[in-house]
């Protein structure tokens with residue numbers, strides 16, 4: 001079936017793709033199922049954080065689900081993805097399990113990073129997911145490097161590096177863009193514009209918040225990031241562009257986050273409650289998929305309820321399994337550390353004065 005996306009794409013130095021998206025009944029139902037599960041998982045994480053079962057940093061993704069859900073319909077697991085600290089649902093999109101996310105959040109051994117990374121450090125090498133990154137913008141040169149590897153190895157794949165509107169002002173993005181454009185690297189620089197950084201509205205941090213044009217000499221595309229079908233169409237188009245040797249592309253996903261920046265931010269001091277509830281009512285990505293199902297008679301209301309019930313069960317089960325998962329053993333404190341100092345030379349330091357830790 002073909003569905004027209006309501007919001008036109010906007011192109012910079014490029015002719016945008018068609019608004020008519022090829023899809024199927026199964027694809028729409030799968031996207032709804034996945035988006036609903038992501039939403040439940042983030043709500044569960046919120047509750048567990050407040051109950052002190054999750055400690056430290058925690059950045060939730062609810063509101064932005066359509067970006068990952070749509071993106072994954074146009075990529076394969078041979079393509080590479082790297083993102084910021086807002087990474088729980090990106091891990092799920094790459095095929096990671098709810099248990100891997102939940103256990104990592106709680107610092108348990110069944111977590112994606114074996115419980116030593118926490119919320120910001122999901123990672124799944126077997127699906128080319130190069131993780132969450134705590135340093136704003138640090139994932140953009142990593143993305144350029146992943147694109148370089150594809151080109152060097154003559155692999156027909158693309159690297160997607162996801163960054164926020166706040167990160168769009170970071171210097172290393174422009175360094176990475178320059179070299180990716182100069183060397184025609186297959187990289188999608190994907191700005192998830194949720195309109196706020198850490199309590200800072202885009203207008204207060206950017207002279208030009210028109211992020212799809214910020215690559216200057218690099219083509220760009222603006223996309224309704226609340227519409228999973230539009231995201232799928234855009235990423236399919238961008239991947240074709242990158243893999244055909246035309247170099248990188250900048251993509252701006254117009255999206256929104258419902259929660260505060262992180263758990264320490266109530267998210268309501270720099271924006272109004274009306275703004276948040278307005279987005280929920282008019283643009284919610286999960287509800288949009290539900291509406292598509294109903295409008296096209298793909299399922300009836302009872303069948304949708306059944307899917308929701310099953311996804312809630314999956315998340316609840318992951319929470320219970322994560323709680324039962326042990327903390328990492330104390331030997332891990334010195335694991336993955338280089339304790340062989342013999343061969344390390346530090347200029348100006350006498351190696352005899354080094355005292356190995358273990």
Ligand SMILES: Cc1ncc(C[n+]2csc(CCOP(=O)(O)OP(=O)(O)O)c2C)c(N)n1
Pocket residue numbers: 084086134135136137163164165166167168194196197198261
């Ligand atoms: C280099 C660096 N500077 C500052 C911070 C603190 N910090 C963490 S997230 C953030 C805001 C980023 O906002 P944005 O890129 O829009 O991403 P979002 O959180 O909205 O997904 C800041 C300033 C950091 N982690 N790294």
Ligand SMILES: [Mg+2]
Pocket residue numbers: 164165166192193194195196197
């Ligand atoms: Mg932001």
